[in-house]
Amino acid sequence: MTTTTRDISDDTLAPRGRDKIDWAERAMPVLAAVRERFARERPLAGVRVAACLHVTAETAALVRTLQAGGADLRLCASNPLSTQDDVAASLALDDGIAVYARAGEDRPTYFAHLAAALAHRPQLVMDDGADLATLVHTRHAALGDAIVGGTEETTSGVTRLRAMARDGALRYPVIAVNDAATKHMFDNRHGTGQSTIDGILRATNRLLAGACFVVCGYGWCGRGLAARAAGMGARVIVTEVDPLRALEATMDGFQVLPIAHAAAVGDIFCTVTGNRDVIGGPEFAAMKDGAVIANAGHFDVEIDLAALAAAAPQQRRIRPSLDEFVRPDGRRIYLLAEGRLVNLAAAEGHPAAVMDLSFADQALAAEYVLQSGRALAPDVHTLPHALDEQVARLKLRALGVEFDVLSDAQRDYLAGWRSGT
Known part of the structure; x- marks a missing residue:
């Protein structure tokens, strides 16, 4: 599958990129489980998505998961130096994703790529640093009414979005994926x-x-x-x-x-x-x-x-x-x-095993904000605890780790107040 809607450095790098993506996906069992369900249920069918993320092999696994869920997606880079050109080529040529990312792109090219992603008239915005959200609220305000919601991956981006919310400027709900326990406790610290x-x-x-x-x-x-x-x-x-x-x-x-x-x-x-x-x-x-x-x-x-x-x-x-x-x-x-x-x-970013958690959070956050729709206020929201726990359970299962479960008596004790000392 190929597409002409792209701006990447070198088409011939696609085979090398595919190998990198395959290697990363072997260490991402949680995201694989989410993708399998997405492929069956198609929760993102027909949804236009603009994603501004680091274009790495691990991100490719997320993008392919969103595509399996039916998303019509455009991808641009969230940092001029983080793009892996071979991965960008593989996503464009092998998966038919509209990719706008070149390693080392200058500032005008970077912002042209952001604009190309927003030209998709997205219903969902996925950010890593809130650059797309900032443009929606400044130069592309007309898009705001059509956007159902967004997700944000980073501490810096969440900080910017919370500032927008405090000022009453934020026009759609955003899930702060960064604040999920399975993201910041592992991705931020270990990754x-x-x-x-x-x-x-x-x-x-x-x-x-x-x-x-x-x-x-x-x-x-x-x-x-x-x-x-x-x-x-x-x-x-x-x-x-x-x-x-x-x-x-x-x-x-x-x-x-x-x-x-x-x-x-x-x-x-x-x-x-x-x-x-x-x-x-x-x-x-x-x-x-x-x-x-x-x-x-x-x-x-x-x-x-x-x-x-x-x-x-x-x-x-x-x-x-x-x-x-x-x-x-x-x-x-x-x-x-x-x-x-x-x-x-200067390196390749976080190991795939830890991005498995973060990108599973991203995929589930996208599904959640779209299902919730206008029921969520235009504010910065946390990922529901049940989804956070779901990701943790899937990861533990993949690692072969068993853990205890509360008995009915223990649940009653924790929920009550009459037992005393």
């Missing part, structure tokens, strides 16, 4: 933790043992990253603005410092906050010669790239995904993946 270390090592080939590794932000992603850096022998420092998270990091055994103090002692820095200008001019001025900085937050705003460039008269690319900035005094600072998501731009 980001492992894939970020993978990206940093591929870009630098540096030894982490003995290095001072600074993790900026101790949310679920920061927790996972700090644990894995420590597991590889690094001395981990955490920076935080939330006193509860700072206390948690302290009790997890990590040193907590303001970034102004950590800047002078760190060897490797990685931001995972969802906020902007976390590392900027004063921090660059304090860093040692050879400091490495990376970002694992969704947008490339966490590192002040303009300040970094302005204070470095000499700049050059030394390795793929590694740029050297030489300050006037000769100190060198190394930026990974242009300040974009290092785990996707």
Whole structure:
């Protein structure tokens, strides 16, 4: 099956992409179970879907699941550096998906691809960073009335959508897939933790043992990253603005410092906050010669790239995904993946086994928001707990893990109040 409705880099890469997709799907049994049911029941039959996601082999498994459920889908990239061109080619040529994604696409192309996805007049919007939702509410307002609902995969995107809801601007209900327990407890912590270390090592080939590794932000992603850096022998420092998270990091055994103090002692820095200008001019001025900085937050705003460039008269690319900035005094600072998501731009993103959970959540959230329709208020909603539990049960079954079940007496005890002590 082929389609001419696409903008991808190289059609000839499709066979290699198919192999990558097949390999990923072998580690995604939960999504396979959802796809099998979707193929029987066709809950998305005829629904026009615009999806702005990282175009990876794992995402391909989700897209193929939505297609099995009957969706008429257009896919664009949610980050200019995360697209796997071979996967994009396979989805376009082998599955007939309208794909608009090229690795390394410039800003105008990126936004042209977003516009192409929205030109589909979607009834469902699937976001990874809320770029489609933002465009719907700014440049393409006429589409808002036709959209039944949306889903959002990331912390950064959920933050933006909640801001829209607070302002009374959000025009359709959105399921915050990121807030599902089977997403943030595993994808954010185990997925980001492992894939970020993978990206940093591929870009630098540096030894982490003995290095001072600074993790900026101790949310679920920061927790996972700090644990894995420590597991590889690094001395981990955490920076935080939330006193509860700072206390948690302290009790997890990590040193907590303001970034102004950590800047002078760190060897490797990685931001995972969802906020902007976390590392900027004063921090660059304090860093040692050879400091490495990376970002694992969704947008490339966490590192002040303009300040970094302005204070470095000499700049050059030394390795793929590694740029050297030489300050006037000769100190060198190394930026990974242009300040974009290092785990996707310099590596392959999360392992398929953890994306199995997240993308099963995405598929079920799409079905749920479409079935609920206008009954849901235009707000940010959590995935129903029953669906979260369903994904967990399917994953445990696939892993061969058995667990206990409450007896009737135990259920009655937990539901009552008369028993006392």
